[in-house]
Amino acid sequence: MNQTPPSVFEPATKTVSPFSLRRVMVIASSSVTQLVRMKTFYFLLAFAAIIVVLMSLNPPTTPAGVLSTIKRISFGTMDVFAWLFAIVSTALLIPKDIEDRTLYTILSKPVRRIEYLIGKLLGVLWVIAISLLVMYAVCALALWSRETLYIAEELEAMNADARYSAENVGAQIALIEQQGLRPELGIAVLGSFLKAAVVASVTIFLSTFASSSLFSIIISVLVFIIGHAHTMATSFWLYQTDNSLFVQLLLKVVKIFIPNFQLYSFSHGIIQGEAVAYSLVWQMTGLTGVYLVVFLFLSLLVFIDKEF
Amino acid sequence: MVSFFRKIPRTIIVLIVLVAFGLVRTPFENRLGEQLIEAKLVVPPPGMTVLDQMGQSALMATLGGLRPLVAGFLSLQGYENFSEKNWDELRQTYLIITALEPLEESHWVNAIWHLGINATANMELDTKLPGFERKRRFHNYAQQAIEFAEKGLEQVPDSVPIRKQLAEVYREKLKDWENAARVYKEMIEFDDAPQYAERFHGYFLAKVPGKEQEAYNYLKGLYDEGEHQHLPTLIFEIRRLEEELKIPYPGRIPDDGPDANFSRPQKPSPPVLPGGIVIP
Numbered sequence: 001m002n003q004t005p006p007s008v009f010e011p012a013t014k015t016v017s018p019f020s021l022r023r024v025m026v027i028a029s030s031s032v033t034q035l036v037r038m039k040t041f042y043f044l045l046a047f048a049a050i051i052v053v054l055m056s057l058n059p060p061t062t063p064a065g066v067l068s069t070i071k072r073i074s075f076g077t078m079d080v081f082a083w084l085f086a087i088v089s090t091a092l093l094i095p096k097d098i099e100d101r102t103l104y105t106i107l108s109k110p111v112r113r114i115e116y117l118i119g120k121l122l123g124v125l126w127v128i129a130i131s132l133l134v135m136y137a138v139c140a141l142a143l144w145s146r147e148t149l150y151i152a153e154e155l156e157a158m159n160a161d162a163r164y165s166a167e168n169v170g171a172q173i174a175l176i177e178q179q180g181l182r183p184e185l186g187i188a189v190l191g192s193f194l195k196a197a198v199v200a201s202v203t204i205f206l207s208t209f210a211s212s213s214l215f216s217i218i219i220s221v222l223v224f225i226i227g228h229a230h231t232m233a234t235s236f237w238l239y240q241t242d243n244s245l246f247v248q249l250l251l252k253v254v255k256i257f258i259p260n261f262q263l264y265s266f267s268h269g270i271i272q273g274e275a276v277a278y279s280l281v282w283q284m285t286g287l288t289g290v291y292l293v294v295f296l297f298l299s300l301l302v303f304i305d306k307e308f
Numbered sequence: 309m310v311s312f313f314r315k316i317p318r319t320i321i322v323l324i325v326l327v328a329f330g331l332v333r334t335p336f337e338n339r340l341g342e343q344l345i346e347a348k349l350v351v352p353p354p355g356m357t358v359l360d361q362m363g364q365s366a367l368m369a370t371l372g373g374l375r376p377l378v379a380g381f382l383s384l385q386g387y388e389n390f391s392e393k394n395w396d397e398l399r400q401t402y403l404i405i406t407a408l409e410p411l412e413e414s415h416w417v418n419a420i421w422h423l424g425i426n427a428t429a430n431m432e433l434d435t436k437l438p439g440f441e442r443k444r445r446f447h448n449y450a451q452q453a454i455e456f457a458e459k460g461l462e463q464v465p466d467s468v469p470i471r472k473q474l475a476e477v478y479r480e481k482l483k484d485w486e487n488a489a490r491v492y493k494e495m496i497e498f499d500d501a502p503q504y505a506e507r508f509h510g511y512f513l514a515k516v517p518g519k520e521q522e523a524y525n526y527l528k529g530l531y532d533e534g535e536h537q538h539l540p541t542l543i544f545e546i547r548r549l550e551e552e553l554k555i556p557y558p559g560r561i562p563d564d565g566p567d568a569n570f571s572r573p574q575k576p577s578p579p580v581l582p583g584g585i586v587i588p
Binding site for chain 1: 318321322325326327329330331333334336337340341343344347348349350351374375376377378379380381383384387409411412414418
């Protein structure tokens with residue numbers, strides 16, 4: 001049966017849906033490929049090197065103290081890598097698409113601009129999530145191996161000494177376990193991810209009107225630092241200037257425009273062994289969702305009429 | 309309507325959305341921040357006096373949200389100061405560490421241990437310094453350890469480990485029995501206090517001139533609790549006080565079990581290191 005191909009001069013009859021998750025996913029997966037080709041995962045080697053160095057350290061303190069130090073440094077490094085990666089990769093993606101002219105090809109297809117932005121952001125978030133999971137696995141393995149070793153050593157030493165009761169032994173082991181690998185540490189990783197997600201959404205907004213990647217990176221880092229200094233800067237400046245009205249006003253403006261990243265430091269408390277308040281974690285997750293929606297909307301406002 | 313919106317510059321719409329979002333989220337974030345601090349998940353900002361003492365790098369870390377990371381690295385620097393016996397540097401390091409993570413009680417405990425036990429022990433042994441200077445520094449370091457403990461207890465009021473370390477400084481280094489007894493008494497109030505805290509309170513109270521009767525009543529009360537409290541040191545201290553306070557014989561404790569010869573129980577002999585060095 002012969003079928004005549006549609007003529008190029010015929011008007012297009014097929015309507016394009018206003019939003020397609022499939023198109024978003026295609027853009028997201030291509031962004032992941034793009035980031036992988038940029039050898040972004042190489043920073044995991046640096047993280048692994050830091051863990052190896054940490055594992056070789058033997059500071060003169062208790063086993064619980066050593067575990068606490070390993071945990072704080074490795075989770076702190078993980079957090080830094082996550083937000084730094086979020087800023088740099090997000091700032092590079094759109095300019096790279098313009099430079100490679102991929103953007104023209106994508107936008108000439110029936111792809112909405114919001115789909116493009118969501119896809120790009122999702123791609124970055126996927127890569128951050130994978131990186132955090134890999135780093136967490138490395139860190140968990142290191143912590144678990146040290147914890148097991150310390151518990152075995154303590155049990156051997158304390159059981160051999162008649163002065164220690166079963167209660168003493170139990171208390172010492174509990175101290176080590178408190179600083180060792182606990183399921184709650186996964187929530188701390190979630191905290192780092194949420195922070196990185198907000199940073200990425202702010203950066204994608206900045207990169208929609210930025211003239212270069214460098215500009216986006218610098219401004220995003222500045223926003224991040226100011227966002228962390230909200231609380232401290234408020235009390236510090238007010239203390240220095242005797243509660244000046246001008247400073248109060250200025251601080252209010254800063255608070256309104258810049259996200260409060262200090263809140264995302266809740267993972268620090270979990271790493272230190274505090275109990276997880278799940279209701280607060282859910283609220284933080286919800287807040288992150290709102291940040292993503294608002295900054296994506298702002299990005300769209302700038303990006304929708306942008307001529308390339 | 310759409311054409312009206314199209315006429316408004318996009319920058320203004322962006323600014324309006326940002327301001328509206330900021331105004332809506334700020335009260336929510338303030339409340340959430342307070343709850344997170346209350347749940348000890350977020351560290352409150354360091355005090356103004358501490359900010360003056362912080363180095364530039366630590367201040368930047370606070371601004372940049374790298375507090376646990378910097379505190380972790382500084383802890384390693386603290387151990388380096390300890391191995392080099394650089395006590396003044398160590399104090400500075402711990403001032404920053406405790407400012408960065410004031411709710412982490414192990415930092416306070418380490419600072420008290422390093423200054424109150426290690427630095428003072430070093431002053432007892434360091435023959436390179438003249439005697440008066442060693443004595444002066446000994447008291448300085450002990451005092452600095454006590455200051456760390458007081459600040460630490462302001463931050464973590466229910467901390468037993470901080471009190472344990474503080475009591476050790478009073479007991480082992482300053483021979484300040486009254487304060488040692490006071491700290492052990494404070495410790496008893498907490499669920500995670502070690503069992504010996506209640507006995508130690510009595511033992512050190514018994515050494516304070518003028519508090520013998522109070523100590524006797526307290527220790528006798530413990531003794532009367534039952535067999536589980538009939539420990540050699542407790543019996544020794546009660547007997548010593550009975551002699552000192554001239555308690556009539558019918559009122560004295562009958563126990564003559566392990567402490568029949570009325571001598572202080574001996575500690576196990578300390579290990580001898582290569583070269584004949586004995587750890588006291």
